[in-house]
Amino acid sequence: MASTSDFKNGLCIDFNGKPCSIVWFQHVKPGKGGAFVKVKMRNLENGRILENTYNAGEKIEIISIERRPYQFLYKDDMGYNFMHNETFEQISLQADLIDNSDLMKEGQNVEMMFLADEERVLTCELPPFVEMEITYTEPAVKGDTASTNAMKAATVETGAEVMVPLFINQGERIKVDTRTRSYSERCKS
Numbered sequence: 001m002a003s004t005s006d007f008k009n010g011l012c013i014d015f016n017g018k019p020c021s022i023v024w025f026q027h028v029k030p031g032k033g034g035a036f037v038k039v040k041m042r043n044l045e046n047g048r049i050l051e052n053t054y055n056a057g058e059k060i061e062i063i064s065i066e067r068r069p070y071q072f073l074y075k076d077d078m079g080y081n082f083m084h085n086e087t088f089e090q091i092s093l094q095a096d097l098i099d100n101s102d103l104m105k106e107g108q109n110v111e112m113m114f115l116a117d118e119e120r121v122l123t124c125e126l127p128p129f130v131e132m133e134i135t136y137t138e139p140a141v142k143g144d145t146a147s148t149n150a151m152k153a154a155t156v157e158t159g160a161e162v163m164v165p166l167f168i169n170q171g172e173r174i175k176v177d178t179r180t181r182s183y184s185e186r187c188k189s
Contacts (some may be wrong), residue, residue, distance in 0.1 A: 001063050004037045004054045012044070014061040015052065015154040016019070019044040019115055019122060021065075028055070044113065044122045045181035070124075072108045082110065082124075091121070098124040126178040128161050131187055132156035133173050140166040151183075 004027075011022045020041040027036040033171045035056035042049055044065070054060070070082040071090075080101060081114035090094040095101045104110070104126060113122045137154035154174075162176055164183045 001059050003057050003059055005057070006062075007037060007039065011064050012065045013041070014063050015041060015043075017051065019063055020050065023049065030111060033101050044115075058160075061134045065122070066114045068112050068114060070110050070112050072104050072106060072110060074106055080104070082112070085109070093124055097121055099127075100126060100181060102158055103130055103156075103176060103178050103181070105130075105132075106159050108157075128178060129175045129184055130178055131173055132158065132160075132162075134164070134168060134170050137164065137168065137170050139169065148153065 007022055007025045013020055014024065020043050022039060022041050022165055024040040026038045027035065028038060037054045037056060037058075039052050039054060040049055041052070046111050054151050069085040071085055073081045073083055073090070075081070079094045080098060081090060083090050098104070098110075101180065108126065108130065110126055112124045114120065115122055133156065134154050135157050138152055140152070150166050152160055152166055152168075154164045154168060155161055157174065158175075160181075162174075162181060162183060164174060168174060168183070168186065175184040175187055176182070177184045
């Protein structure tokens with residue numbers, strides 16, 4: 001147990017039975033009445049931002065969160081299968097725990113966040129950028145590039161669709177930002 005004086009950004013706490021991480025907090029001492037702490041926190045299970053107010057000195061429960069490296073092996077009817085990089089333990093996850101699962105290819109390293117007490121997976125995060133090969137895109141027509149930010153749809157090797165600039169052609173390798181599902185840059189050969 002800890003109190004509100006122990007709050008800091010990134011601290012993981014139990015809020016109404018849900019694991020949350022503190023994003024922002026402010027200690028308020030009004031002229032009249034007792035002090036209190038305003039808190040914004042992110043629910044680690046679904047990513048929603050929650051707000052709450054605690055009385056100064058109120059006791060809260062801190063939870064332990066661990067980040068572990070895993071490698072994506074394959075997808076089957078049971079879900080997505082991963083192997084721990086150090087212990088070689090294998091686990092299977094459903095798609096709802098993985099952000100942008102269609103940007104993941106076999107052999108890809110990911111980072112999983114576990115609720116340490118229960119050994120339960122909270123999230124599976126891809127690296128910020130992944131390299132993908134364009135398997136299909138419409139060829140650019142000369143004269144279509146008058147606009148500097150013109151984009152077209154392209155299918156990458158995992159089957160995901162990403163918007164790319166008109167000058168990108170089939171067979172080229174690009175970097176995709178996994179957080180926004182957007183084109184980042186062309187990869188050098």
